[in-house]
Amino acid sequence: MSKYTLDRGIPGAFEGETITRRRFMTGTAHGAGAVATMAFALPALGFAIGPVFKSTPHRWEVVGNIYEFPDNNYVPVVLTVQPNIGEVGKTTVYMRKFNPEIDTDPYDKNTPYIAISSRCAHVGCPVRWVDASERFICPCHGGVYDLLGRRVGGPPVRPLDRFYTRVTGENVEVGPRFSVNSQLRHFSPRLPGEPIDGIGQYLYPSTPGAKI
Amino acid sequence: MPKLPAPPLPAPLKTPPPRPGRGNGKTGPLEEAQQAGITVVDWVDERTSLSGAARWMMFRKVPKGTNWFYTLGSATMFAFLSQAVTGVFLAMYYRPDPAGGAYESIRYVTNEVFLGQFVRGMHKWGSSVMVVLVFLHMGRTFFFGAYKYPRELNWVIGVVLLILTMAMSFTGYLLPFDQRAYWASSVGVNINGTGPLLGPYLSDFLYGGAEFNATTLSRFYAIHMLLLPGLIAALIGAHLYLVAKLGTTAPPWQKAGRPRELRETEV
Numbered sequence: 098m099s100k101y102t103l104d105r106g107i108p109g110a111f112e113g114e115t116i117t118r119r120r121f122m123t124g125t126a127h128g129a130g131a132v133a134t135m136a137f138a139l140p141a142l143g144f145a146i147g148p149v150f151k152s153t154p155h156r157w158e159v160v161g162n163i164y165e166f167p168d169n170n171y172v173p174v175v176l177t178v179q180p181n182i183g184e185v186g187k188t189t190v191y192m193r194k195f196n197p198e199i200d201t202d203p204y205d206k207n208t209p210y211i212a213i214s215s216r217c218a219h220v221g222c223p224v225r226w227v228d229a230s231e232r233f234i235c236p237c238h239g240g241v242y243d244l245l246g247r248r249v250g251g252p253p254v255r256p257l258d259r260f261y262t263r264v265t266g267e268n269v270e271v272g273p274r275f276s277v278n279s280q281l282r283h284f285s286p287r288l289p290g291e292p293i294d295g296i297g298q299y300l301y302p303s304t305p306g307a308k309i
Numbered sequence: 310m311p312k313l314p315a316p317p318l319p320a321p322l323k324t325p326p327p328r329p330g331r332g333n334g335k336t337g338p339l340e341e342a343q344q345a346g347i348t349v350v351d352w353v354d355e356r357t358s359l360s361g362a363a364r365w366m367m368f369r370k371v372p373k374g375t376n377w378f379y380t381l382g383s384a385t386m387f388a389f390l391s392q393a394v395t396g397v398f399l400a401m402y403y404r405p406d407p408a409g410g411a412y413e414s415i416r417y418v419t420n421e422v423f424l425g426q427f428v429r430g431m432h433k434w435g436s437s438v439m440v441v442l443v444f445l446h447m448g449r450t451f452f453f454g455a456y457k458y459p460r461e462l463n464w465v466i467g468v469v470l471l472i473l474t475m476a477m478s479f480t481g482y483l484l485p486f487d488q489r490a491y492w493a494s495s496v497g498v499n500i501n502g503t504g505p506l507l508g509p510y511l512s513d514f515l516y517g518g519a520e521f522n523a524t525t526l527s528r529f530y531a532i533h534m535l536l537l538p539g540l541i542a543a544l545i546g547a548h549l550y551l552v553a554k555l556g557t558t559a560p561p562w563q564k565a566g567r568p569r570e571l572r573e574t575e576v
Contacts, residue, residue, distance in 0.1 A: 148517040148524060149510060182523045183408035185491060220496040237496075286519065288502035288512050300505045304512075307519035 150305045157263065157270040160192060166210060166269065168194035171226045173215070176260070176271055189215040190260055190271060191226050191233075199244060202281040212260035212271050213246045218253040221289040233257060247279060254292040255279065315361055316368045366553050374563035378453070381446035382552070386545060388439035392477075393538060395432040403484065405530040407523065411486035436478055443474055455558045463551040466544055473541050480533035483526065494529070495521065 102110035102117055110117070160174040171191035179186030191213040200211060213233070215223045222237035232249070233242040240251035247256045256279060261272035274286045278293040285303035287293060292301065336344075354360045371379075402418045402425070404410040418425040447467065450456055456464035483494040502512035517524040 146514065148522075149513040151518065153519060153522075178520065179522045181408065185407050185521055186523075221499045222492065222496070288509060289499040290503035291509065301502070301509055302506075304509045304519060306513055307509075 148306065152306055152308065155273050157272045159265075159268045160190070160271050161269050162267050163264060163269055166192045166194050168196040169199070170228060171213065173226070174271075178274075189223060191215065192262075192269070192271075202245075204277075204280075204282050208262060209264045210262040210269055212262050214258040214260060214274060216258060216289060218248070218255045218257060218289050219251070224257065245281065246277070247281070254290060254297075255287075255294070256281065258286060316364050316370075318364070319368060366549075369553055369556065371557055372559035372563065373566070374559045375557065376560060378449045378560075379557060381442060381449050385439060385442040385446050386549075388435055388442055389541065389545070392432060392435050392439060395428050395435065396534070396538075398428050399432055400534060403530075405484070405527045407486065407526045411484065411526060415485045415487075436481065440474060440478060443471055447471065453558060453561055460551070460555055460558075463548060463555070466548045466551070470541060470544050470548065473537055473544070477533060477537050477541070480529045480537065483529045484533065486526065491521075 099105060100115050102114045103112060107117060156178075158176055160176065161172075166172050171193050173189050173191055175187050176190045177187050193211045193213075195205070195208055195211060200208075205211065215225075215233075217224045217235040217237065217240050219235065219238055219240050222235050224233040224235045224240070224242065226233050231244050233246065235241070235251065235253070238252050240253040241249050242253070242257050243249045245256070246259065248254075256277050258274050258276050260274050263270050263272065276284045276287045276293060278284065278298070284293050284298060285308045287301060287303055287307070291297065350360075399418065402414055402422065404414040406414075415429070418429055420426070450464065450467065479494070479497055482497075483490050498512050498515045501515060502508045504511065513519060515525075515528070516522065517528045
């Protein structure tokens with residue numbers, strides 16, 4: 098097909114024309130309309146989708162001193178994960194000192210304190226540490242976790258999340274959250290209900306906003 | 310194409326013929342009030358042709374056998390309108406502030422505003438009423454076969470409306486911001502995250518981040534108050550237009566009548 102309208106037999110064509118005046122005008126009007134629409138639609142879309150990609154800044158919060166936490170039992174502390182929104186920005190973390198007899202997995206060797214999240218790995222209800230049975234029990238659907246936060250009963254799909262910890266002087270500080278698989282290997286934080294073992298870590302990727 | 314005549318007016322709505330004995334130009338106040346009303350309507354109609362559209366919508370033919378099940382669709386729309394109106398009144402008092410303002414504004418509406426508890430109750434129970442009616446209407450359409458040609462597009466629009474209604478229920482549930490609202494919405498967003506590959510991104514989109522943060526409540530409020538009602542209203546308009554244009558079907562047990570020529574004349 099020739100690029101000249103005269104060769105294509107379009108009526109009104111003249112020598113050397115490659116696009117008719119009608120098509121040019123129509124195309125220009127459509128293009129200008131598209132530019133105008135994008136001028137307000139793209140910022141609005143960015144406004145709606147943008148927070149998905151914004152990463153939360155890491156915060157380290159002092160939760161107590163080094164004499165407060167035992168190494169065979171858990172003590173609950175309240176952590177502020179989202180400032181300025183009141184009660185809903187807080188979460189409960191169960192703190193215990195690192196115990197080489199209990200914490201035998203190779204991934205936690207350098208962790209001074211173990212901080213277990215109270216957010217159940219099923220759909221997110223708050224779990225409770227029951228000292229008598231040495232279990233974390235979730236009231237919503239009966240999820241049960243052992244002393245290390247690994248699932249021993251109920252619908253959860255992975256162990257309880259943990260938080261990074263460090264010691265500064267005499268204070269114990271708790272940092273960002275991370276998720277673990279059933280071998281307690283560390284992963285970027287995932288939402289409740291997302292398994293991480295095997296193919297799960299690829300099927301349920303950690304979103305840009307959550308990555309540490 | 311020959312222009313089809315306008316649908317006929319039913320008898321009670323035709324202008325009545327002048328009564329005998331009052332024809333000599335004497336008019337009482339009642340007749341003058343009626344004339345004034347007719348003049349206003351005529352003024353609008355001459356400039357918009359709306360009466361033709363109104364007659365097309367309201368006086369369309371329905372098949373023999375139309376029964377009370379056919380009111381479920383209108384009932385659903387009425388429930389939606391009730392939700393919209395009570396929602397507007399609630400929006401005049403509600404504050405989407407997660408640091409306590411949301412709960413406090415709802416407490417104020419419930420306990421201290423005149424009829425606040427009533428309007429809030431209508432909105433809360435109205436949402437359950439609407440969901441029940443939507444499912445009954447969907448069931449009626451399915452069992453009567455009213456989704457078949459040429460009404461398939463109407464069925465698809467109805468399914469989209471069902472999904473939007475569910476989304477309205479989900480986003481509205483968080484707004485009172487009490488314990489049930491917060492935990493149920495967290496659970497709901499986490500369930501969204503369990504979908505493979507795209508689930509985590511959908512959850513992040515709903516939260517407005519990786520977890521519940523300062524913008525989440527405002528996000529749910531904007532979706533519940535602006536985005537979804539607009540989409541629902543537009544699709545209800547399309548849904549009703551298709552119903553009027555294509556007509557309704559007879560119930561499946563209705564047999565076709567015999568042709569007029571074959572019916573025996575009654576003596």
